[in-house]
Amino acid sequence: MKDKERMVMERIKRNPYITQNELANELHLSRSAVAGYISALMKKGTIVGRAYMFPEEGSITCIGGANVDRKASLKSNFQKNTSNPVSTTQALGGVARNIAESLGRLSVPVTLLTVVGDDQEATWLLDKTTPYVDMSHVLRLPGKNTGSYTAVLDDSGDMIVAFADMDICEDVEVNFVRDKWSVIRSSKHVLLDTNFSTEVIAEVIRSCKEDQIALCIAPVSAPKIKQLPEDLNGVTYLICNYGEAVEWVGHKGDCYEQLADGILNKGVGNVVITDGKNGIFYKQKQGTTNHLEVVEVPVTDATGAGDAFVAGFLYALNEDKTLEEACVVGMNCSALTLSTYETVSSRLNVANLKKEQLDLVEELGTL
Numbered sequence: 001m002k003d004k005e006r007m008v009m010e011r012i013k014r015n016p017y018i019t020q021n022e023l024a025n026e027l028h029l030s031r032s033a034v035a036g037y038i039s040a041l042m043k044k045g046t047i048v049g050r051a052y053m054f055p056e057e058g059s060i061t062c063i064g065g066a067n068v069d070r071k072a073s074l075k076s077n078f079q080k081n082t083s084n085p086v087s088t089t090q091a092l093g094g095v096a097r098n099i100a101e102s103l104g105r106l107s108v109p110v111t112l113l114t115v116v117g118d119d120q121e122a123t124w125l126l127d128k129t130t131p132y133v134d135m136s137h138v139l140r141l142p143g144k145n146t147g148s149y150t151a152v153l154d155d156s157g158d159m160i161v162a163f164a165d166m167d168i169c170e171d172v173e174v175n176f177v178r179d180k181w182s183v184i185r186s187s188k189h190v191l192l193d194t195n196f197s198t199e200v201i202a203e204v205i206r207s208c209k210e211d212q213i214a215l216c217i218a219p220v221s222a223p224k225i226k227q228l229p230e231d232l233n234g235v236t237y238l239i240c241n242y243g244e245a246v247e248w249v250g251h252k253g254d255c256y257e258q259l260a261d262g263i264l265n266k267g268v269g270n271v272v273i274t275d276g277k278n279g280i281f282y283k284q285k286q287g288t289t290n291h292l293e294v295v296e297v298p299v300t301d302a303t304g305a306g307d308a309f310v311a312g313f314l315y316a317l318n319e320d321k322t323l324e325e326a327c328v329v330g331m332n333c334s335a336l337t338l339s340t341y342e343t344v345s346s347r348l349n350v351a352n353l354k355k356e357q358l359d360l361v362e363e364l365g366t367l
């Protein structure tokens with residue numbers, strides 16, 4: 001068997017969903033050359049036919065960034081223009097990846113559509129995420145660096161500043177979404193972050209609207225919320241923090257309702273604004289508005305609290321809970337993450353989530 005033919009066969013074995021275009025991109029061949037190799041493999045009987053695969057019920061597809069996070073925790077107050085003593089840790093990150101891993105840990109069938117390079121970081125990221133998430137559709141770009149995020153945290157675990165090098169996301173094109181549409185379309189919910197370009201984001205929104213798939217957007221940061229297109233018709237849920245909402249649609253000092261209205265006016269169906277220990281505000285285009293209190297918990301490391309909230313929220317919606325119930329589950333998921341240095345808590349599972357719920361209920365003194 002020729003080398004190229006073997007490479008085509010091995011990739012199909014690893015991912016029976018792979019398209020001819022994807023094979024052509026990965027192997028630097030033309031699509032017609034790939035078609036030729038596939039036809040030769042079929043003639044030899046190495047491939048006996050295409051599998052018909054059924055989507056897993058209640059699955060979620062997460063689309064967006066995957067990073068290696070490096071965190072430096074200051075041992076004393078930050079001082080400019082000198083070297084500050086820190087302890088450093090490394091973890092996996094990227095908003096869509098964090099949410100996908102959390103959902104996987106909560107036993108939800110989940111697929112991640114993201115992009116990585118061909119460096120050691122990519123191998124580490126794929127190895128560590130695969131136990132929880134279907135990573136067979138991840139785009140690997142030869143010669144590119146996997147995304148990274150470097151944060152400096154103060155001695156109470158809050159971020160002072162962070163730097164995200166995610167140039168690799170600029171190489172993801174609209175065709176990536178189109179090629180993967182059969183995977184995306186089979187999901188009960190789609191989660192999209194704002195690491196990819198406005199064109200890619202707009203394509204996901206347009207297609208989810210056309211196929212009536214529930215779409216939840218988690219903007220990544222104040223600068224990246226601006227990557228959202230103007231028209232958000234087709235977005236079922238948008239979950240952002242107060243700072244992101246102010247940067248995007250408001251002014252400092254705006255109340256939650258003013259910010260929520262600004263977002264709903266763009267076409268979103270339901271908006272949730274998180275504001276750390278100050279609680280959660282949600283407003284539905286057709287329905288209710290509410291401000292929920294959170295039970296304050298000691299913070300070890302705040303990284304990933306917002307992503308954990310989204311994961312808990314989607315987990316609950318997938319279980320057919322209401323929007324308000326989903327917000328409460330989201331808060332419990334965040335509480336688990338806040339208590340560890342990990343971006344995604346390794347203690348996250350359905351049993352611990354239920355226990356967290358009971359502990360909080362006890363603390364609130366209500367049932």
Ligand SMILES: Nc1ncnc2c1ncn2[C@@H]1O[C@H](COP(=O)(O)OP(=O)(O)O)[C@@H](O)[C@H]1O
Binds near residue numbers: 241277294302332334
């Ligand atoms: N000190 C805290 N005590 C309890 N929960 C918190 C605390 N800080 C954050 N959270 C939880 O984490 C969620 C997300 O935090 P927030 O700071 O709003 O977003 P982000 O992490 O995206 O900046 C909040 O909605 C809340 O449920």
Ligand SMILES: O=c1[nH]cc([C@@H]2O[C@H](COP(=O)(O)O)[C@@H](O)[C@H]2O)c(=O)[nH]1
Binds near residue numbers: 092098149166303
């Ligand atoms: O431009 C980006 N910045 C940061 C992240 C990710 O966001 C997470 C931190 O989330 P939060 O801000 O909710 O703590 C980290 O895992 C980091 O990799 C990202 O995907 N894109």
